[in-house]
Amino acid sequence: MTAMLQVQDLQKSFGAKKVLRDVSFTVERGHIAALVGPNGAGKSTIMKSILGLINTDGGTLSVGGKKVSITSHQALSHVGALIEYPGIYPFMTGRQHLTLFATGADKDKRVNDVVNALEMNKYIDAKAKGYSLGMKQKLGIAEALLNQPDLVILDEPMNGLDPQAVKHLREVIQKMAAAGTTFLISSHILSELEKLADMVLILNKGEIVSQTTMQQMHEGNTIVFTIETNDDERAKKLIAAADLPLAPGKGINVIEANAGNLDAALRLIIGADITINSVDQVESDLETSFLNVVNGKEGATNA
């Protein structure tokens, strides 16, 4: 089956600065891909390239099997997007904005559906000049989702949204994905992307350094146990002397790279008559994996 989004060897420089280096990835229909990376990594540049908003220096981009470029936009007729800040006209109501962008035979129904889905009824008929940051952001998202797109590209969609709205947006996106819509989403809120996406692309300095499913990311995570004792200093020395791997930090953080490391550490501590107060498994999450990959502590895993 043709991938919904295919990016192949994408290159982009701004003047002498190389911003994207051979970026390649594929997102299949109905999947939610998270694009994560430090500030300036090139996330928005990738998104703008896919949307044919900027010239690229090399590579190919295709949506639903059709090529996209700055001069060829036909493939984008079924793509919704929110890049950076939503364009808002202060003296128009939210509903007027949506009606302006709605396509298809029953525009009013499309507008009502998206307003209901994103719970914007209370303010949709007020002028946008009175909207809060979060309300404007939701209007921008509503525009992106309005026309039943096949592919949706959202750059930092959670910006300005309260936790309730973030949760609600997640549910709307997952429901649309289950019905076949494909998403490419960037965000700095990694904990949210972790709940939302099923695929993770980590971008660093214009290169995809890791491309994996969310499940593989979890499975590949290192498990760390933190042990608290009545004599951490002595316990730590014993563990280090036995060559058991310790993660940096103040407490005793044993890395369970091989099964049995925790057992061995606990035996050493008990054997030395040191009292164990607690043993906790440190939550391993997307943030840890992200930091590891970006800081070069892990090799790239290509799914």
Ligand SMILES: Nc1ncnc2c1ncn2[C@@H]1O[C@H](COP(=O)(O)OP(=O)(O)OP(=O)(O)O)[C@@H](O)[C@H]1O
């Ligand atoms: N129009 C432009 N002219 C010159 N340089 C640009 C332009 N747009 C982006 N850049 C540069 O390209 C690099 C990547 O920018 P981009 O906005 O794609 O990063 P990002 O990953 O989206 O960052 P952030 O997380 O901060 O939004 C940055 O160094 C940025 O300064």
